[in-house]
Structure formats: C-alpha cells, structure tokens
Amino acid sequence: MEELRFYNTFTRRKEPFKPIIADEVRMYTCGPTVHDFAHLGNYRAYIFEDILRRTLKFFGYSVIQVMNLTDVDDKTIRKSRERGVTLQEYTREYTESFFEDLDALRIERAEFYPEATKHIPEMVELIEKLIANGHTYETDGSIYFRISSFPAYGRLANVKLDDLRSGVRVDSDEYEKEDVRDFALWKSWTPDDGDVFWDTSIGKGRPGWHIECSAMSTKYLGEHFDIHSGGVDNIFPHHENEIAQSLCGYGGDFVNVWMHNAHLMVNSEKMSKSLNNFFKLKEVTSTGISPRAVRYFLLSAHYRQPLNLVYDPDNNITDSFDAASGALDRIDEFRTKLAELQKQGEDSGEAGDDILDIIDKARSSFKGALGNDLDISGALGALFGMIKDVNRLLDEAQVTAVDAVALDDLLMDWDRVLGVIRPEERGEIDVERIEALIEERKQARQAKDFARSDEIRDLLASEGIIIQDTPGGVRWRKK
RNA sequence: GGCGGCGUAGCCAAGUGGACUAAGGCGGAGGUCUGCAAAAUCUCUAUUCACCGGUUCGAAUCCGGUCGCCGCCUCCA
Incomplete structure (x- = not known):
C-alpha cells in the first residue's frame, strides 16, 4: 500500500496516515444543521469529505463514515415554531433536500447519518459521566462544562484560555454561567422551546450544541477513531469542545487526525448566510449549470485553500462554472474519441508501448498527488497532462482500439475518486x-x-x- | 488585541531547498479540420513566483522585516 499523508490540524503538520485497525478507517464528518437549505459553501465541505472518503478507498482501505444531522438547536426550534409545525415536520424538508443534493453532486453515501434527536439517551449518558467526573455544574436546570477543569483545553485551536476574549458573548440564549467560556451540555426547557424537550434523568430540556458529536461518534465508531473532519470554522469552539467532552467523559484517546477544509469565498468574502452572499445548489443548477460542473468546481482547489467563486447570475457572470464546464468538455471529447476508436478497431492484443508509458506515468503521478494530503490539483494535472499526451498521438493516428480500452480503464479507475468523469445522464431527451x-x-x-x-x-x-x-x-x- | 492562513501569468490554481529554462484549467493569438460555422485539436501565451533584506554552492520554496488580503476568537462547512 502506497503512502498516504494528511495534514493534521492538531499537530499542524502533514503526517503519514496509519489507521488504528489495519485496512479499516473510521471517520466522523461534520454534517448539516437542517434548519435551511444547504448552500455551495456547505457543499464544499461535503465534497472535501467525499474526496477524502473516496481516496481512502482508492488506497485500499475500507471506510466507515458517520455524518451527523443536527436536527435540534436554537434555529430549528425557533423556525419550526414560527412556521407552526413540529420540529420533525420542519427539519424533514431540509433533510430530504440535503440528500437530493448529495446525489446530484455524486457524493457517496456515508455508512451512518445519525440524527441528534434520535440519540438523546446516548448524550444523557455522556453528560452523566461528565457530572460524575466533576467537570460540570448546574444553573437553573442547565448543565455546563467547566473549562477550567480540563487543562488541555485549547490545544486543537492553539488558543490559551486567557487569550479568549471575555465578556463578548451577549447571546440571549445563554443562561447563567460561571465563566463566559464555559459551554452548555444541556439546556433546561424554557417556554420558547414549546414542545421540544426531553424528560431525562438530568432534567427536562434539550442537548447543547456540541454533545451530539461526542456521543454519536462514540456510538458508531468507538471512543477512539481515525479521522474527524469539518470546516475550519468548527475548529473553535466546536471541535475543541468535543475533545473536552470526549476526553473528560470517556478518557483514553479520541481522534487521531483532525482535518479541516477552508471556506468557499464569493468575491473574496466567505460565503455565509449572515453575509447573504450564498447560493443554493438548486438555484445554480436551475439556470442550466450542471451539478457535475458544480462538483468539478468545488473539488478543483486544494481543500485547505480558500476557493473563490466568480459567479453573479444577475449580471450573467458565470466564470467559475464556465471554466469547470470547459474542463469537463475536454474530458468528454477525449472519451468520445476513445469510444470511436474502440468501435472501429480490433480490441485484442496489447496496448502500445507509448500508451503504456503514458498510462504508467500518469497513474503514478495521480496517486502520488492524492496521497500527498489530497493534492487534487496535482491529480487533475496528471489527468489533463495524460489527455494532452494522448491527443498528440491521436493526431498522428498512433492510437489503437486496444490502447483506447486501456486509457478508458484508467479514466474509470480515477473516477472512483473524482466522480466527474462519467457524463451527465441524458434524461428526457428524445x-x-x-x-x-x-x-x-x-x-x-x-x-x-x-x-x-x-x-x-x-x-x-x-x-x-x-x-x-x-x-x-x-x-x-x-x- | 490573540490565534491561523494567503499573496505564483488577464483569471483560477499546482509546486514548499536542486532535473523550475515554474503543472493543469479558463481566457487570448496563430495553424489544422469545415460548404460556412461551431466544436475539437495542435502550437504559442510567467527569464519569473507581493516587496526588501538574510541563510545557502543553490530559494517561488527556509529565516527576518514591510505592504496587502482573508478566516477564527459569537451560530456557521
């Protein structure tokens, strides 16, 4: 098995990857909060995680992936009440839309999509452990994690407790805390929550934001697993808090490799709901841009590099997707030519030496690039470099049907990772x-x-x- | 204020000490093909890596400084 190296946020270095159990990788990937339709920035993260998953499989590992669905939090509760529907009714629409988008973007399904509302007992159990271990305190029925009880707090984000700004938080949802930097494990019921509450051994209320990930990752992957990923904005406080909960609750080891993707930018600003500069997938694809081009665009830059979207449909600017479509057309054209060759010629015998050389070189540079912390640009460079080399030979009529078969096999092998080479279904065309x-x-x-x-x-x-x-x-x- | 990241051709983006006389895509120029087109295809398109110093036989790559941009520190992928 060739070497695979990943950048680990925890150590801030690229490290050789070694799973805990030989040949099997267990990974937890942060999923959506289903309070609204996901936007392209969100999908950048899920496509990064998809490339990660596919690369692990490409290198011969089996993968067990968990992606959480956060279906209870301040926003889902508030919005469902505004709409006058139950929490479940409210989140169902966005959950369904999320899975439709995953399919459109050819994102492989994870093994588990646990929903927070279906894992309340697991969360309560972990909170009870934290209580027993002396890491919590209770105020007005809410239970908080006491950060000062965990000396290693801040290691992932590389923050010192004293450097955290104090007193900034003026969130009306926050209840009485000893220290503003402490975070809620369990929020006691208030009238604003309506019928959203669970009656449990630790009181009537609902879970805090971070606890679901600690509890659900443990349920499906065990206390100690290989990879945990998400957007950089989750490093602090979310993942920092998860580490605190899991280590203080379960003890032992938690996550070996932390991986975080950079943001999608729109005209050099982060795409986000609050800046109102976001695009939903269906908004984009309804204008005729293919989901395949969106996938290509979102995966085309290295995951730790901010990716800038040049797109302004109101002014007919679609540069980013045009570039992606252009690149895909080049691939399609190449495959069409290979298919024509295969129809014409004999398909027995061995591929030519020139072609075999090109294939060997491209194959190793593609895999080497992916193994180097998912260097997708290097991998795409190998793909297009190969196409260029072969096009030159095609021009000289030096490519046989057998060569074409070998080349197409190579493309299909690569598509296990890229997921963009197979063309769009033609659909309802007559x-x-x-x-x-x-x-x-x-x-x-x-x-x-x-x-x-x-x-x-x-x-x-x-x-x-x-x-x-x-x-x-x-x-x-x-x- | 603390922490982190980035600045490579018109645009996007690899490369992080030596085969770099710097991948790849988009765009542009020219050729081929074509009834004309379109598409495709081929060739060309950065003596240079924000700027200034330094280390080194050798730096886009390491170190220091300057300028500019961005993210996190509050819900966020």
Missing part, C-alpha cells in the same frame, strides 16, 4: 427525434442544401443540442 433530424441534415448537406442544413442545426441549438461535424461523423451533445 434521442430518436434528434437522430432523425441529424440524418435529415446529413442528407441536406450531401445535396448541398446548406440552408436546410443550417436550419436544422439552429433548431437543435435552440433546444440546447450542440451539433459537431467531425471526420468520424456527426456528434451531438446536450449543452
């Missing part, structure tokens, strides 16, 4: 009608009736069907 029109155009061209020929081309173009005349015949594709 293929028969289009091909009949193309045949009619062919006849017209043979009869030098170019007026009719161009008329057909324009008609199809108006339906988003692009016609291309090539030496090997007419090709068409959906724009």
